[in-house]
Amino acid sequence: MADQPIVKDPEKEKRKIKSVSKMKEIMTTYYIEAKTAREAGKKVAWITSGGPVEFLIAMDVIPVYPENHGAMVGASKMGVDLCEKAEEMGYSRDLCSYARADIACSVTDGGPIGGLPQPDFLVCCNNICGTVLKWYEVAARHYNVPLFILDTPFIHTKLSESAKKYVITQTYEYIEFLEKQCGKKMDFDRMHEVSRLAVEGLRLWQEVLDTAAHKPAPMTAFDAFFHLALIVTLRGTQIAVDYYKQLRDEMKQRIKDGVAMVPNEKYRLLWDNLPVWYRTKWLSEKFSSHNACLVGDTYTSAWSGIMDLIDEDNFIETGAVAYSSVYINVSLDIMLETLKKLIKKYDVDGLVMHSNRSCKPYSFGQYDLQKMVMKELELPTLIIEADMVDARSFSESQIETRIDAFMETLKP
Amino acid sequence: MEALEKIKAIAQDPYSYALNLKKTTDKPVVGNFCSYTPEELVFAAGGVPFRLFGTKDDISLADAHLQAYCCSLVRGGLEDALKGNLSFLDGTVFPHTCDSIQRLSDIWRLNTGFAFHIDVVLPVKLDTQSARIYMIDVLNSFKSDLESALKNRITEEKLRQAIKLYNRLRQTLGEIYEMRSKDPDSISATDLYHVIKASMITDRDEFLELLTLLRDELKKKIKDRTLNTHKRIILSGGICNHPDIYTALEESGAEVIWDDLCTGTRYFEGDIEESGDPIEAIADRYMTRVVCPAKHLTVTARGESLVRLVKDRNASGVIFMFLKFCDPHAFDYPYLKKFLDDAGIPNILLEVEEQLPSDAQLKTRFETFVDMID
Numbered sequence: 001m002a003d004q005p006i007v008k009d010p011e012k013e014k015r016k017i018k019s020v021s022k023m024k025e026i027m028t029t030y031y032i033e034a035k036t037a038r039e040a041g042k043k044v045a046w047i048t049s050g051g052p053v054e055f056l057i058a059m060d061v062i063p064v065y066p067e068n069h070g071a072m073v074g075a076s077k078m079g080v081d082l083c084e085k086a087e088e089m090g091y092s093r094d095l096c097s098y099a100r101a102d103i104a105c106s107v108t109d110g111g112p113i114g115g116l117p118q119p120d121f122l123v124c125c126n127n128i129c130g131t132v133l134k135w136y137e138v139a140a141r142h143y144n145v146p147l148f149i150l151d152t153p154f155i156h157t158k159l160s161e162s163a164k165k166y167v168i169t170q171t172y173e174y175i176e177f178l179e180k181q182c183g184k185k186m187d188f189d190r191m192h193e194v195s196r197l198a199v200e201g202l203r204l205w206q207e208v209l210d211t212a213a214h215k216p217a218p219m220t221a222f223d224a225f226f227h228l229a230l231i232v233t234l235r236g237t238q239i240a241v242d243y244y245k246q247l248r249d250e251m252k253q254r255i256k257d258g259v260a261m262v263p264n265e266k267y268r269l270l271w272d273n274l275p276v277w278y279r280t281k282w283l284s285e286k287f288s289s290h291n292a293c294l295v296g297d298t299y300t301s302a303w304s305g306i307m308d309l310i311d312e313d314n315f316i317e318t319g320a321v322a323y324s325s326v327y328i329n330v331s332l333d334i335m336l337e338t339l340k341k342l343i344k345k346y347d348v349d350g351l352v353m354h355s356n357r358s359c360k361p362y363s364f365g366q367y368d369l370q371k372m373v374m375k376e377l378e379l380p381t382l383i384i385e386a387d388m389v390d391a392r393s394f395s396e397s398q399i400e401t402r403i404d405a406f407m408e409t410l411k412p
Numbered sequence: 413m414e415a416l417e418k419i420k421a422i423a424q425d426p427y428s429y430a431l432n433l434k435k436t437t438d439k440p441v442v443g444n445f446c447s448y449t450p451e452e453l454v455f456a457a458g459g460v461p462f463r464l465f466g467t468k469d470d471i472s473l474a475d476a477h478l479q480a481y482c483c484s485l486v487r488g489g490l491e492d493a494l495k496g497n498l499s500f501l502d503g504t505v506f507p508h509t510c511d512s513i514q515r516l517s518d519i520w521r522l523n524t525g526f527a528f529h530i531d532v533v534l535p536v537k538l539d540t541q542s543a544r545i546y547m548i549d550v551l552n553s554f555k556s557d558l559e560s561a562l563k564n565r566i567t568e569e570k571l572r573q574a575i576k577l578y579n580r581l582r583q584t585l586g587e588i589y590e591m592r593s594k595d596p597d598s599i600s601a602t603d604l605y606h607v608i609k610a611s612m613i614t615d616r617d618e619f620l621e622l623l624t625l626l627r628d629e630l631k632k633k634i635k636d637r638t639l640n641t642h643k644r645i646i647l648s649g650g651i652c653n654h655p656d657i658y659t660a661l662e663e664s665g666a667e668v669i670w671d672d673l674c675t676g677t678r679y680f681e682g683d684i685e686e687s688g689d690p691i692e693a694i695a696d697r698y699m700t701r702v703v704c705p706a707k708h709l710t711v712t713a714r715g716e717s718l719v720r721l722v723k724d725r726n727a728s729g730v731i732f733m734f735l736k737f738c739d740p741h742a743f744d745y746p747y748l749k750k751f752l753d754d755a756g757i758p759n760i761l762l763e764v765e766e767q768l769p770s771d772a773q774l775k776t777r778f779e780t781f782v783d784m785i786d
């Protein structure tokens with residue numbers, strides 16, 4: 001008897017994003033390249049997700065992102081095991097789970113890709129948190145390699161003139177550092193080209209995200225979490241630009257064809273904070289079951305949020321200021337302004353905040369933001385207590401009850 | 413020991429002291445959470461820098477603003493502010509420290525309603541020339557922010573006087589620490605804890621007088637050869653607001669004879685150059701003293717200095733004491749521990765939430781630890 005062909009649900013098939021396979025291919029190639037960099041005579045640098053990677057690309061250094069790796073650990077549900085290993089090494093359970101998982105991988109070569117390639121040097125930009133400073137110090141001791149710190153003063157009210165001067169000077173120091181590590185001079189023409197590609201990539205990424213403003217949305221924040229990897233990892237390359245063009249076009253086509261990611265989109269929600277990597281599918285289905293679509297989020301838009309501050313013809317100086325101004329390096333009142341814009345742009349019916357045990361700078365202040373949003377915009381809000389990688393901090397029944405109750409309040 | 417009694421009274425009830433200060437003088441009281449608060453400038457502007465240590469009350473109001481996974485210092489400080497326990501404060505100064513303090517500053521500014529609020533966004537790395545220049549800029553703008561907040565001009569003369577006074581305060585604190593290190597019977601660890609705590613709260617002119625008196629009294633008391641045979645321990649961590657651990661340790665046969673705490677040596681170590689530009693001199697103290705874990709000097713600076721400290725102080729063990737949920741300290745712990753282990757120095761970790769572990773628990777842990785030390 002001949003094999004029965006597997007019958008796929010055509011409705012579901014129609015909603016699948018075709019570009020996903022391309023994205024997976026790009027990421028696989030990227031990680032193979034990173035892992036074999038040494039044989040190819042290339043240098044590898046570890047860099048924080050908010051760090052100015054453009055300079056590395058221009059110097060032909062392969063950038064590796066421990067945070068992206070942390071997300072992979074979370075998505076492949078290996079977080080608990082690795083976090084526990086780090087705890088055995090003496091790292092408190094209360095520390096960021098990206099850091100814990102990554103530190104454990106460094107020592108055990110564990111995780112989904114058998115550990116990250118060893119760095120030749122480290123670049124840490126503290127525009128996202130103080131955690132990365134400590135985490136990179138750990139890596140610098142472990143691998144015994146040089147560490148460059150780009151110190152971006154936190155913005156409580158505004159970025160002072162002296163802070164601007166400080167970050168610009170450090171950008172020049174960064175270039176000197178790279179020249180020393182790579183034993184060659186920076187090619188400023190190439191740097192200019194990389195900057196142009198970076199800005200173009202950011203713009204395209206924003207266009208992708210903007211398509212979700214359409215009703216019904218052709219993609220959700222869960223899709224954005226997945227497709228984010230390139231704007232972090234390959235920003236400043238033609239690959240990222242080409243990919244996001246493809247993705248944007250696919251999204252536009254979906255709008256034309258009337259394809260919605262959530263079949264009966266009725267409620268539109270905004271997500272705050274990092275994803276719950278090991279539960280994206282569950283959460284996505286949970287919200288869909290209420291005909292709710294997470295149309296936007298504060299996290300994936302953080303990268304493109306600063307692109308208007310960048311002048312690609314003067315990337316060194318304007319980039320430094322832009323990098324200092326990212327979403328999480330600013331005070332709650334400035335964050336509120338961004339939140340309001342997103343709420344308006346995506347025309348949402350509610351805000352879902354992930355209170356993420358791991359990420360203190362993102363999570364502390366959420367209660368205040370919540371109150372301000374409810375008061376000023378009269379928007380319903382929900383707070384979920386969880387963790388992005390460490391599944392021990394996720395209580396399914398509790399979260400399910402909260403989501404169900406919240407959705408009831410939205411229903412007329 | 414009249415001076416000591418007065419000091420203890422202040423340290424045991426700081427808020428009453430501050431309320432009384434407000435009644436009897438017109439000096440502004442300026443709250444802060446960090447040893448990187450440029451106190452010399454506050455003093456030169458006529459203010460009394462007032463260190464906040466968290467709360468003794470249960471947390472209820474702060475729960476509406478901060479998740480439970482936030483350290484007790486931050487939650488407790490906010491609790492007291494929201495409850496009105498800090499009504500004596502004219503304003504607060506927030507040097508940039510860790511992610512938690514960074515957000516506390518926002519929440520504080522938006523909710524507590526003190527007359528002024530100043531953020532001092534210091535550099536995080538302290539090992540480069542550009543960081544030094546930025547630090548000087550930040551101190552200069554802090555100076556003008558303070559001048560307008562306290563409506564008082566900080567003349568160069570006043571600033572130089574402030575630096576002199578602070579140098580004397582720090583040196584005298586150092587002398588008393590030295591005395592205890594030499595002869596632990598000269599002043600008990602609990603008493604010294606009260607001294608250092610009061611030094612961060614009391615009107616500094618008044619405090620220098622008390623402190624000098626105390627030092628002179630202790631000088632008469634100290635023996636050339638100590639009769640104290642307890643094991644010599646160093647306490648390392650952030651903030652210590654639990655004098656009980658000193659007694660528990662003593663009962664187990666050990667003494668804290670030195671520390672590496674924000675509310676300890678990190679507060680008073682390092683003089684400020686009295687000649688030259690005063691603002692630059694203040695910056696240079698921060699650039700050279702032992703760093704707090706939320707700042708970067710080199711990747712091994714703290715480990716090296718801790719091992720050196722143990723040797724220099726002829727100590728035989730280290731107790732790490734951190735607040736639960738404190739990231740900077742928790743990140744450094746495994747490596748500091750390794751440095752100590754490699755040098756053969758016994759050490760234990762005590763993680764503290766709002767409350768210390770029970771007396772019995774504490775004693776068992778300390779006794780086992782003291783037994784580890786030969």
Ligand code: SF4
Pocket residue numbers: 067096097098099128129130131132274358359360361362
């Ligand atoms: S999750 Fe938060 S604390 Fe962890 S590295 Fe990212 S920004 Fe920092």
Ligand code: SF4
Pocket residue numbers: 483484485486509510511512513650651706735737738739740741
């Ligand atoms: S105890 Fe730690 S987490 Fe708390 S304020 Fe101090 S440095 Fe920050």
